[in-house]
Amino acid sequence: MLSDRVSAIKPSPTLAMNTRAKEMKASGVDVISFGVGEPDFDTPENIKEAAIKAIRDGFTKYTPVDGIPPLKEAIADKLRADNSVEYRPEEIIVSCGAKHSLYNIAQALFNRGDEVIIPAPYWVSYPAQVLLNDAKPVFVETHEEDSFMLRPEELEKHITGRTRALILNYPSNPTGLTYNRAALEAIAGLALRHDFYIISDEIYEKILYDGAGHICFPSLGADIRQKTILVNGLSKSHAMTGWRIGYAAGPSGIIKAMSKIQGQSTSNPSSISQAAAVEALRGPQDFISGMVSEFDKRRRYIIDELNSIEGISCIVPDGAFYAFPGITGLLGKTYNGRKVDDSSGLSLYLLEEAHIALVPGIAFGAEGYIRMSYATSMDNIREGIKRLKTAVAGAE
Ligand SMILES: *Cc1c(COP(=O)(O)O)cnc(C)c1O
Numbered sequence: 001m002l003s004d005r006v007s008a009i010k011p012s013p014t015l016a017m018n019t020r021a022k023e024m025k026a027s028g029v030d031v032i033s034f035g036v037g038e039p040d041f042d043t044p045e046n047i048k049e050a051a052i053k054a055i056r057d058g059f060t061k062y063t064p065v066d067g068i069p070p071l072k073e074a075i076a077d078k079l080r081a082d083n084s085v086e087y088r089p090e091e092i093i094v095s096c097g098a099k100h101s102l103y104n105i106a107q108a109l110f111n112r113g114d115e116v117i118i119p120a121p122y123w124v125s126y127p128a129q130v131l132l133n134d135a136k137p138v139f140v141e142t143h144e145e146d147s148f149m150l151r152p153e154e155l156e157k158h159i160t161g162r163t164r165a166l167i168l169n170y171p172s173n174p175t176g177l178t179y180n181r182a183a184l185e186a187i188a189g190l191a192l193r194h195d196f197y198i199i200s201d202e203i204y205e206k207i208l209y210d211g212a213g214h215i216c217f218p219s220l221g222a223d224i225r226q227k228t229i230l231v232n233g234l235s236k237s238h239a240m241t242g243w244r245i246g247y248a249a250g251p252s253g254i255i256k257a258m259s260k261i262q263g264q265s266t267s268n269p270s271s272i273s274q275a276a277a278v279e280a281l282r283g284p285q286d287f288i289s290g291m292v293s294e295f296d297k298r299r300r301y302i303i304d305e306l307n308s309i310e311g312i313s314c315i316v317p318d319g320a321f322y323a324f325p326g327i328t329g330l331l332g333k334t335y336n337g338r339k340v341d342d343s344s345g346l347s348l349y350l351l352e353e354a355h356i357a358l359v360p361g362i363a364f365g366a367e368g369y370i371r372m373s374y375a376t377s378m379d380n381i382r383e384g385i386k387r388l389k390t391a392v393a394g395a396e
Pocket residue numbers: 037096097098099100123169173201203233234235236241244245246
């Protein structure tokens with residue numbers, strides 16, 4: 001028998017779909033994947049060189065659990081320069097990816113029975129991490145017509161005496177939308193009034209289009225800064241998903257508690273990756289704008305193409321690298337003799353018949369949508385869209 005804890009969570013549905021797609025690929029099927037959640041760019045050369053140098057210099061031993069001082073300083077400088085927030089080194093922890101920072105926060109803050117508010121559509125790991133820490137995810141729906149921003153009055157309806165935290169993510173995975181200042185201020189006001197924490201996952205802050213700006217949640221004011229744990233990392237901004245470097249910044253008591261937990265689980269993130277991360281933050285940043293302008297070209301293409309398909313309507317994302325089209329117009333129909341009733345059915349049909357992999361909206365708590373990552377080549381996107389059009393044409 002396994003623990004109740006692990007039985008309470010389902011395997012990540014995005015991973016499940018990827019696994020199925022990989023199996024098909026392995027058996028020789030030419031699958032085009034829109035399922036990926038990582039940049040398709042290589043980690044910049046200067047960052048790789050810093051890692052190689054770290055190995056050659058013998059920087060291959062344990063480090064302080066919460067990260068090496070030069071990296072924490074580089075993070076503090078980045079937060080000051082990019083985000084107008086001041087954090088001392090003891091208010092920062094480096095973890096094995098932003099996902100690990102988020103997990104440490106859950107371990108440090110949640111007790112059995114605590115309620116954690118998660119706006120839907122959400123990133124799949126949030127509810128799982130809440131459940132793994134014996135707390136209760138409370139979902140609040142957001143709406144496409146509000147650009148998927150959480151309405152303060154809807155948030156307020158879900159606040160109870162057990163509300164411990166709200167997990168925010170902007171620019172958002174999966175919707176690609178971001179928050180404006182007024183919306184963030186309304187949320188901050190409620191957090192202060194009802195005394196709960198904001199866990200602000202800003203991992204996509206650098207991937208924004210059309211001049212959209214990013215407002216860092218703790219920059220809203222001195223009092224909300226004390227109720228915020230900011231999460232960020234290098235996976236998306238510097239194409240470093242495999243290196244496993246993320247970080248959190250927040251009140252020192254919480255960061256210290258996270259460090260205590262990290263010290264008894266993973267200990268420090270890889271020394272080599274930390275050395276590389278210092279270079280990522282201190283070195284030239286032009287890689288990012290090059291990557292973002294390439295994403296932008298694909299974004300424009302894929303959104304236009306999706307909107308040209310009858311039954312699909314797609315909002316224009318502000319950031320990240322996902323299209324999140326509404327597909328209700330495709331449901332309830334029969335395609336090549338197969339009845340498709342929901343986002344999972346559609347995704348499976350598209351994988352098996354059209355050989356394109358994507359993630360059903362239900363995985364993100366949003367039936368009636370699918371998520372298509374455009375972190376793949378323009379050629380793949382063109383071919384995938386062609387297959388999608390053929391697959392949904394001629395429905396009965
Ligand atoms: C990719 C991602 C992360 C985690 O990234 P790490 O590789 O663990 O640093 C966190 N939040 C969201 C919303 C993501 O998409």
